[in-house]
Amino acid sequence: MAGLSLSGVRKSYGATTVLHGIDLDVADGEFVVFVGPSGCGKSTLLRSIAGLESITGGTIAIDGADVTGLPASERGLAMVFQSYALYPHMSVYANMAFALENMGFKRDEIDKRVKRAAGMLRLTDYLERKPKALSGGQRQRVAIGRAIVRDPKIFLFDEPLSNLDAELRVATRKELAALHAEIGGTMIYVTHDQVEAMTLAHRIVVLQGGKIEQVGTPLELYNRPDNLFVAGFIGSPRMNLLPGKVVRSGAVALGEAGHEVACATGSLPAGASVTLGIRPEHLALAAQDGGVPLAIELVERLGGESYLYGASPGLPQITLRLDGQSEHQRGSGVALAFPQQHLHLFDDAGKAVRV
Incomplete structure (x- = not known):
């Protein structure tokens, strides 16, 4: 696993600036949540970290190495999207193994990693099923398992629970917290739901208009908001x-x-x-x-x-x-x-x- 350092990260689309000089350090093994209203820049920031967006200015460092100019495939990260993006014709096992096969891993190592991830996510009994035979929560766990098997430096989550109903959101949220406690990986999670942020995060980064309003533990933000925006956004x-x-x-x-x-x-x-x-x-x-x-x-x-x-x-x-x-x-x-x-x-x- 690895830490992350952002220094003066800016992103513009033509004359429109979306990220205004973001400075942030994420410690190795930390669970950090980016939260804010729609259009605040949280997903753009996550995609910039992943290498899916090129930044206009600033630097991104992972584990002390500058990766600003590296493509996504060379950053050693794994991303879980809002959409499950599973291959419908493949079994759960094949979906989780696919990336490892493309990376040239040997069959024994692939089998070991897939079965380990399936055990963590309670998917062992479903490895031969196709995605259509799974519930929404199970499909999302497969998508998470596909990230786990790659043993990435940092896990990136872009609103992964948005497609689930209220009951499944709560259950899957608990599973994510338990998963982090088990594997101890560095995780960065984007959501517009401040309840998810409060229950999952070691630290929360509150964004508004492409700027960081406040960074702190959930209770620090709840008990001592720095400004009116944070005061009104955190708490339900x-x-x-x-x-x-x-x-x-x-x-x-x-x-x-x-x-x-x-x-x-x-x-x-x-x-x-x-x-x-x-x-x-x-x-x-x-x-x-x-x-x-x-x-x-x-x-x-x-x-x-x-x-x-x-x-x-x-x-x-x-x-x-x-x-x-x-x-x-x-x-x-x-x-x-x-x-x-x-x-x-x-x-x-x-x-x-x-x-």
């Missing part, structure tokens, strides 16, 4: 982001009524426009005369937890998560408390205010 349901103004040091006013919330404001002056962030699970219920009023518009009861969605004058929709089975009804009202230790504050440029 998303963080409540509420406009307000600093009224004095340590206090922010929210909504039309100017309800004051105690919050560390750093060096921001009175009158500064800010955005106050708090996650749905961190909001608390307060006495009716002691908090920010919320008119409930929708209640979702999921058994072990309930979500209340509501409105407060001058504020966007607020989401509150409560443990258990809430008795609150649509049309009723509650008051909200904002525990200071769970608040995030962002200045008018969208940057986190650190104190």
Whole structure:
């Protein structure tokens, strides 16, 4: 296995720049996830690493060696795509063995590698089947097995679970995590699904507009987002982001009524426009005369937890998560408390205010 280093990687299509100077180091054996909305450049970055796209500027190094000018076939990587891309006329065994045969491996070594990968992926009983006789999850495991047998320096995954239904996505996600724990390979994984990113990654790279917004462990990004984009993107349901103004040091006013919330404001002056962030699970219920009023518009009861969605004058929709089975009804009202230790504050440029 190997590490990866990107330095000033840029990619342009004519006058349109897609990647704006990406700098990133991935350690040997690390599982890194690229996440971001559609069009943020995450798949283009992955394809550039693979050698399927030539970059406009910068360098790409694998295991300390500059591979910027090398074709994909000479980089020692293996890629798993969203499409399974299996040969329908070949058995599972033949699909997994095909690349090794083309690389000139001996039959005994091919057999050893294929059976080892099949064992890891619970495909041993399906080696003689054709792809049409497999479920979607099994087909994706064959595609992953085809990458494993090559023993690559780095595994690249481009939204590999997008074609699976919700139940299979969860099951296959668990299998990928277990697979990484077993083989310890360096893996780079692209997804638009931040839940996949949170559950799989050692570190997450959040991309927006061809730039890196933040890099960190899942909980670092969840607990200390650097800016409004990361705060709103990481977490499901998303963080409540509420406009307000600093009224004095340590206090922010929210909504039309100017309800004051105690919050560390750093060096921001009175009158500064800010955005106050708090996650749905961190909001608390307060006495009716002691908090920010919320008119409930929708209640979702999921058994072990309930979500209340509501409105407060001058504020966007607020989401509150409560443990258990809430008795609150649509049309009723509650008051909200904002525990200071769970608040995030962002200045008018969208940057986190650190104190």
